[in-house]
Amino acid sequence: MARLNHLVTLLFLTLKFAFLNAKSVTPPPLPVLPLPSYSQLKWQQRELIMFLHFGVNTFSDSEWGTGRENPSIFYPTALDANQWVDAAVHGGVSLMILTAKHHDGFCLWPSKYTDHSVIQSPWKNGRGDVVNELVNAAKQRGVDVGLYLSPWDRHDRRYGRNLQYNEYYLAQLQELLNKYGDVKEIWFDGAKGKNAPNMSYYFSDWFSMVKELQSTINIFSDAGPDVRWVGNEKGFAGSTCWSTINRTSLSIGNESLVGYLNTGDPRGTDWLPAECDVSIRPGWFWHKSEKPKKLTQLLEIYYNSVGRNCLLLLNVPPNKTGLISDADVQRLKEFKSAIDRIFSTNLAKNSLVKVSSQRGGPDSDFGPEQVLDSDHLWTYWAPSEDHSHHWIELTAKGKLLKFNVIRIQEAIGLGQRIRTHKIYVDGKLVAKGTTVGYKKLHRLEKGVIEGYRVKIRIMKSRGIPLISSVGLHFDPFWNPN
Numbered sequence: 001m002a003r004l005n006h007l008v009t010l011l012f013l014t015l016k017f018a019f020l021n022a023k024s025v026t027p028p029p030l031p032v033l034p035l036p037s038y039s040q041l042k043w044q045q046r047e048l049i050m051f052l053h054f055g056v057n058t059f060s061d062s063e064w065g066t067g068r069e070n071p072s073i074f075y076p077t078a079l080d081a082n083q084w085v086d087a088a089v090h091g092g093v094s095l096m097i098l099t100a101k102h103h104d105g106f107c108l109w110p111s112k113y114t115d116h117s118v119i120q121s122p123w124k125n126g127r128g129d130v131v132n133e134l135v136n137a138a139k140q141r142g143v144d145v146g147l148y149l150s151p152w153d154r155h156d157r158r159y160g161r162n163l164q165y166n167e168y169y170l171a172q173l174q175e176l177l178n179k180y181g182d183v184k185e186i187w188f189d190g191a192k193g194k195n196a197p198n199m200s201y202y203f204s205d206w207f208s209m210v211k212e213l214q215s216t217i218n219i220f221s222d223a224g225p226d227v228r229w230v231g232n233e234k235g236f237a238g239s240t241c242w243s244t245i246n247r248t249s250l251s252i253g254n255e256s257l258v259g260y261l262n263t264g265d266p267r268g269t270d271w272l273p274a275e276c277d278v279s280i281r282p283g284w285f286w287h288k289s290e291k292p293k294k295l296t297q298l299l300e301i302y303y304n305s306v307g308r309n310c311l312l313l314l315n316v317p318p319n320k321t322g323l324i325s326d327a328d329v330q331r332l333k334e335f336k337s338a339i340d341r342i343f344s345t346n347l348a349k350n351s352l353v354k355v356s357s358q359r360g361g362p363d364s365d366f367g368p369e370q371v372l373d374s375d376h377l378w379t380y381w382a383p384s385e386d387h388s389h390h391w392i393e394l395t396a397k398g399k400l401l402k403f404n405v406i407r408i409q410e411a412i413g414l415g416q417r418i419r420t421h422k423i424y425v426d427g428k429l430v431a432k433g434t435t436v437g438y439k440k441l442h443r444l445e446k447g448v449i450e451g452y453r454v455k456i457r458i459m460k461s462r463g464i465p466l467i468s469s470v471g472l473h474f475d476p477f478w479n480p481n
């Protein structure tokens with residue numbers, strides 16, 4: 001009897017082993033390099049961030065100061081960084097980048113290395129510190145801070161003398177990145193003075209110092225190393241936009257590279273996504289005569305930046321009082337509420353999703369249902385490696401689908417893959433495109449479309465495509481006719 005018992009146990013264990021083996025979970029596919037860093041991936045998910053151009057130009061009604069401004073003109077009568085942060089929060093912004101020093105050389109913090117700063121201004125009797133005000137206000141609301149420190153300095157006499165100026169610039173970087181807590185982005189502008197053609201910036205020293213002082217920071221410049229310029233100041237990325245590019249082909253301040261920066265490179269060896277900088281007003285600094293852009297213009301910028309795999313860096317300049325003007329605050333709120341209205345409802349959410357194939361079979365983690373869940377990064381549909389025609393199809397259960405925006409997102413944590421895609425509604429081609437990346441938005445040329453079946457075909461990709469999210473939306477502000 002004991003012997004039989006033993007045999008039964010053995011049989012049971014053998015069966016259990018076979019069963020477990022059969023049910024072993026299919027792992028995710030290998031990544032397609034290059035990949036984003038931890039900080040680049042966090043950056044990408046912010047979608048909308050804010051620039052604040054503020055300084056002596058705000059008071060002299062100019063865009064590029066000469067460097068000869070008297071610091072006494074910097075006199076905001078009621079500066080309140082809480083109001084700036086409030087405007088940002090209402091606009092859905094999670095990172096605010098301040099011009100700590102613009103080309104005019106005036107410093108918004110009391111730098112030890114120059115007196116051309118808030119120290120010499122009547123504001124707070126020379127004891128003010130705008131960087132500190134922003135950092136404190138932002139911290140209270142859980143908003144992150146970034147800083148812009150212009151390499152071009154039209155005031156400082158050391159500018160043009162390489163060693164002296166680079167020492168000065170590095171000293172200021174150390175002040176800003178040591179004294180004000182976490183800084184999530186640093187912005188290096190490529191502009192240079194024509195009066196000092198031989199001035200060279202010691203970028204590799206600067207970048208190394210930045211990374212030493214702030215481990216989760218992203219460095220922005222024409223050429224990265226973490227975030228690249230998109231090549232224009234309109235806020236428009238290329239309709240093809242790769243987060244990948246060859247860094248070795250880039251140089252800072254090189255006008256002939258704007259096309260390459262705008263589209264990136266499918267064969268690029270570096271992950272270096274683009275940031276689209278644009279101002280809510282015609283100028284970067286506040287001017288009494290200027291007004292914020294219309295909501296429809298801001299939405300067009302949104303579709304051409306966030307909707308093309310980029311981040312939108314929207315400049316909202318504080319005025320002479322030291323506050324963000326009411327018109328801009330209102331426009332930001334409208335912008336946020338329009339985006340919420342368009343994208344908070346996914347009209348496809350009750351659809352039936354079918355796919356060309358599924359990695360690991362029907363019980364794997366890579367099924368079609370993953371494109372309708374709320375995780376836009378780490379859960380995704382993956383096709384089988386054995387197939388070459390990849391598609392995903394949404395079918396209405398009952399009511400007709402009625403939409404004018406189609407959203408597609410890739411699981412970029414495993415690399416940017418899709419090269420070309422086409423979208424059909426009830427068999428008719430309604431949109432086609434190239435790259436997708438973190439987010440691709442198709443705002444349909446013909447306006448609202450009705451149908452039962454929406455099919456997305458991936459025509460070409462680097463490895464198998466991995467789609468993390470798909471959405472159909474209605475944009476009431478879009479009227480192409």
Ligand SMILES: *[C@@H]1O[C@H](CO)[C@@H](O)[C@H](O)[C@H]1NC(C)=O
Pocket residue numbers: 195196197198
């Ligand atoms: C810049 O460098 C070139 C070549 O070294 C030299 O001839 C020229 O005088 C320099 N210009 C200035 C403004 O220093």
Ligand SMILES: *[C@@H]1O[C@H](CO)[C@@H](O)[C@H](O)[C@H]1NC(C)=O
Pocket residue numbers: 249251254255256257
């Ligand atoms: C600017 O970029 C072009 C195109 O890549 C390159 O040929 C040229 O050498 C670059 N110029 C400088 C000054 O780096």
Ligand SMILES: *[C@@H]1O[C@H](CO)[C@@H](O)[C@H](O)[C@H]1NC(C)=O
Pocket residue numbers: 245246249265267268269
């Ligand atoms: C970028 O680098 C890759 C790998 O070296 C190369 O195949 C590709 O042609 C480069 N792109 C350009 C535009 O030179």
Ligand SMILES: *[C@@H]1O[C@H](CO)[C@@H](O)[C@H](O)[C@H]1NC(C)=O
Pocket residue numbers: 319320321322323324325326
């Ligand atoms: C700046 O904006 C505030 C409103 O946010 C407004 O009260 C103030 O008058 C504005 N200042 C100027 C100079 O327009």
